[in-house]
Amino acid sequence: MSGEIPLTEYLFRRLRSTGLRAVHGVPGDYNLTLLDHVIPSGLEWVGNCNELNAAYAADGYARIKGIGAIVTTFGVGELSAINAIAGSYAEMAPVVHIVGTPVRALQEKGVKLHHTFCSGSKRDYELFAEMYAKVTVAQADLVDIEHAPGEIDRVIRECILQSRPVYIQLPMDLVDAKVPVSLLDQELDLKPAVNDVALQSGVCDILVHRIMGAKQPLILVDGGTSRYGLSKLTEALVKVTNFPTTTTPFGKGIMDETLPNFHGIYATVGDHDYTSYVNSCDLIINIGPVHSNVNTYYFATVPDKTVTITIERDSIQVGERIWKISPASVLDQVISTLTKEGVPKIETYPTLPNMQQTLATLPTNNSPADRFAQTNFWRRMSRFLRSGDIILTETGTPSMGGRDFILPQNTTIINSAVWLSIGFMLPATQGAALAQRHLSASESQRPAAQGRTILFQGDGSFQMTAQELSTIIRNRLDVIIFLINNNGYTIERLIHGPEEHYNDVASWRYLEAPSFFGAEATSTSYPIFKAKVSTWGELDRIMDDREFHSGKGLRMVEVMMEMQDCNDTLRLLLDIYKTKKG
Structure with missing residues (x-):
């Protein structure tokens, strides 16, 4: 190839060459011109409700597709996302965080711009990058157009090889600066070091x-x-x-x-x-x-x-x-x-x-009128799972319950065992479902390309990031949500303060959330399935409904549980926790 392309297009096309098909994020005045290049570079733009959710979603996307990306604005945007990026670092998710920054000349002069501390010092433009250096494995400030393409290649390579997040700053005045398009002819070297x-x-x-x-x-x-x-x-x-x-x-x-x-x-x-x-x-x-x-x-x-x-x-x-x-x-x-x-x-x-022997002997003799108990709920839900499914289990009782799942072949489960940031899973579900849609033709033999995206989440964690249900609906993603309504933060109640007010959450009408967030109840192109269940009989009727288990659109089931109920695994682990106090 000959000629020149904008630096930002180089960045996005380089990311596309690694398998990325979508960029998550939130627009801001320091990244608006940067965002103009997303779609022309062959990528899909996913506008999230806030930067924290966008970074969670990029993480979920990365765990399925092998790389994710988020764009935020300088200062307020990037700091809103840093918790999620730290989680990606802790749990080894390859996410590229791109930050649109003020023009270089203003940074050099320390001009008192918005989204800074207005100290009048150049340090205002260095502090946030220093914070990100602690939670990313490679960083690049693209202030030199000659070396910028090489810097982009370097950090993307580290992102993939180390499977951890990286950080790129792109000043507004270099967004459209030209670089040789021929540089894209050289493939990224993603091979690990050769052994002696x-x-x-x-x-x-x-x-x-x-x-x-x-x-x-x-x-x-x-x-x-x-x-x-x-x-x-x-x-x-x-x-x-x-x-x-x-x-x-x-x-x-x-x-x-x-x-x-x-x-x-x-x-x-x-x-x-x-x-x-x-x-x-x-x-x-x-x-x-x-x-x-x-x-x-x-x-x-x-x-x-x-x-x-x-x-x-x-x-x-x-x-x-x-x-x-x-x-x-x-x-x-x-x-x-x-x-x-x-x-x-x-x-x-x-x-x-x-x-498999355990799966074959799972009890099925609960009376239809019996209410759920988490002791047997999770293993029985194993029968609902099938090859190719992507299953997400939120921190708390769903994550502990998911340990009891008996999985079919070629099933992906996303959980958290290090960062445990409550609220992560709903945005991550959006990212994972989109990644599932984006599995390319060359990957079509992967069962996940034909599977379902299934979220198990508690009511308290849903309230943390509920806005991303609107992003799921807006992008018409096929998602199944089992919302465990146990009236608050059950895992916190079991740790300390079982009856304390601080472990309560507001009583939401959860099944009205799809309507509030833009779903059309009568849509045939994006159907909405909603149900509330309290007994095994009610749940079994839904499980047998083909529209539910094999349909499209958003399918949301509110599962009513007792406030302090949990499975045996969590109860035993909490006994250890209380002994260790760690």
Whole structure:
């Protein structure tokens, strides 16, 4: 290609080349001309209700599509989004945050512009970037047109390779500055560092030796597995070894739960208390560990380092030895070797829960008149799920309940195990549903391209970010929402203050929200399905309704629950919390 294009078009077209198809955000006077280039660059603009929600939505989009993007204005806009960007950092979501900033000359002079502290100092234009440097892995201030394209490429590359957010400042006076279009001919280098051949071979030999000699092994899959691009290799390892395999809450949905050697979430409480088996393991392969307190039952499931092979993004650790190395190529070589040589069969396979056997024995004999109890609600809802679904579970009782789901093949679950920002999931659902729509023709064989987007959210968290229901409706996204109405912040009540007023929320008429937010009750092109259920019989009738389970549009069910009811998993975890006080 020859000629020149505006710098902003270069930025958006570069993002499009990575698979991005939509930009979330909110217009502001420092980014308006920048937004003029979104649609001409082949991207869709999604205007959100506020910047926090926009960043949540970009995060949800990124977890499905592999990258998300948000545009905000300088100062007030970017600071409104910083909580969500910090969550993307904590939970490894690749989001590009683009900030429109004042013209360079005014920044240099420290002019007292709106959205600054009006100190009259250039520092006013540096402070927000310094804040973002703490919650992003790469930053670029595009003040030099000659080097701007290279800076754009650098931060996008880091965003994808590290699966974490990055930050780009684009001054108003460079929005339309021209750069050579030929620069787009050079593809982004998204390959990880190449391993030293001898080192890779040596580490492979060590891993194969440990695997072949294991008498009581376990594979523990965590959330970093998918963020590091190791999901397929991990599943291949699980199949070739036939080792007992478990996951963490944050890693749920990464593995095929129909495999006979998959045994659910490793816990130290309830039905998944594997303590006695794990304590005697001579080998634990821990892939993509995220050792937060919530993800590890207050650190009870962190593996013993002396028997563990730990696989991180760019290192492998065996005992106390750590090799800085790209794990993907090592795992590929390990799997190839094990496939050729064969892995010895475990002589005494542990008696651990098998997910498909558990699904087959789920109780279905509740009386139609019985009210719900969270103890059995979540597992029974497993029967509603199907291959290709994207399932989001909000922090609180839905997130804990989602741990009880027994998932079909090729199911994606989005939960939070680190940041736990209540209200995240409704905007994230908007982003995930849009990403599902945008799965390209080349990805059409992915089951998610034909699946459903399903949100489980509590009433309190819904009230945090309810406006994004309007964005779902405005963009005519196909979404199913199960709104758990338990009259307030149940998880907070269970932690402290069960009857305290501060754990109450206003009593909303939730099923009127679609109408208020712009849905047309009689629309045939975007149908609205609404229902309130209090008993199993009422819920079962909806589950059997084809319009509900396989239809289009917005389908919203208000599920009435008792105020202090929760599933056994949450109750047991809270018992630990109250003991630890952490």
